[in-house]
Structures are given as structure tokens and as C-alpha cells.
Amino acid sequence: MSDRFLIGVLRESFRNLQTFRSLYESDGVDIISGPNGFEVCLWDLEYLYERAKENLPLRQGQAIEWFLVYNFKESTVAEMMGISPSNPIGSYATAGLNNLVTMIHNGDFPSFGFEKDLERMIA
Numbered sequence: 001m002s003d004r005f006l007i008g009v010l011r012e013s014f015r016n017l018q019t020f021r022s023l024y025e026s027d028g029v030d031i032i033s034g035p036n037g038f039e040v041c042l043w044d045l046e047y048l049y050e051r052a053k054e055n056l057p058l059r060q061g062q063a064i065e066w067f068l069v070y071n072f073k074e075s076t077v078a079e080m081m082g083i084s085p086s087n088p089i090g091s092y093a094t095a096g097l098n099n100l101v102t103m104i105h106n107g108d109f110p111s112f113g114f115e116k117d118l119e120r121m122i123a
Helices: 005-013 019-029 042-055 058-071 074-081 089-105 115-122
Strands: 031-033 037-042
Touching: 005 019, 005 042, 005 058, 005 089, 019 042, 019 058, 037 042, 042 058, 042 089, 042 115, 058 074, 058 089
Parallel strands: none
Antiparallel strands: 031 037
């Protein structure tokens, strides 16, 4: 599994986090299977979301929260950040996702569930 794949999974998972939360509340579903049998666990995603806000540079954490999770437009997020509306907020989010993947590979999140699955799937 490539980092690019994992970044894509995280991007789409964060974009759909509010829906995932609702699915859990209504139907008790907390694991969703994706491509190649890859599973995303709501609790792992929530854990990463909190770590993103705590461990990433401010702008990257804000971009993940406001642009991906809350689905605000890039220009709105830029205004909330106090930067030019022409700044590519998606780039901040992508940089944050890249940093999260690096942290996962480095073992910086010992309570994170799928780093062991990553090792098994990559092997």
C-alpha cells in the first residue's frame, strides 16, 4: 500500500467523518471496508483527527478540520485563517495528511489501530 493510497483514504475519511459519525449513531456501524479490503475504523479516525489538531502545524490542522471535516469552501477557510482567499487551502490539508502518514510510519501514535495492519499489508 502506498502513502498516496493512504493519504487518499484519510482525505476521503475526514471528508466523510460527520456522515460516519451519524452512521454509527443510527446503525452502530463503526468500521467501513474500502478498496482492497482496507478497513477504516471510526475510532481510529477520531483518534487521528485529535492528533492532527494537537500535533500538526496550526494551518495544516485547521485545513483538515475546516476544509475536510466541516466541508467549508477554501475561500471561507482562508478567511477564517486570516489569510488571502486565493491561498490553496487544499495544499495545507494535503501537507497535513502527508505529515500524519509520516507520523504513522514513525510510530508516533502508539494507540493508533492500523499501523500494524499497514505493516502486514505492505509486506
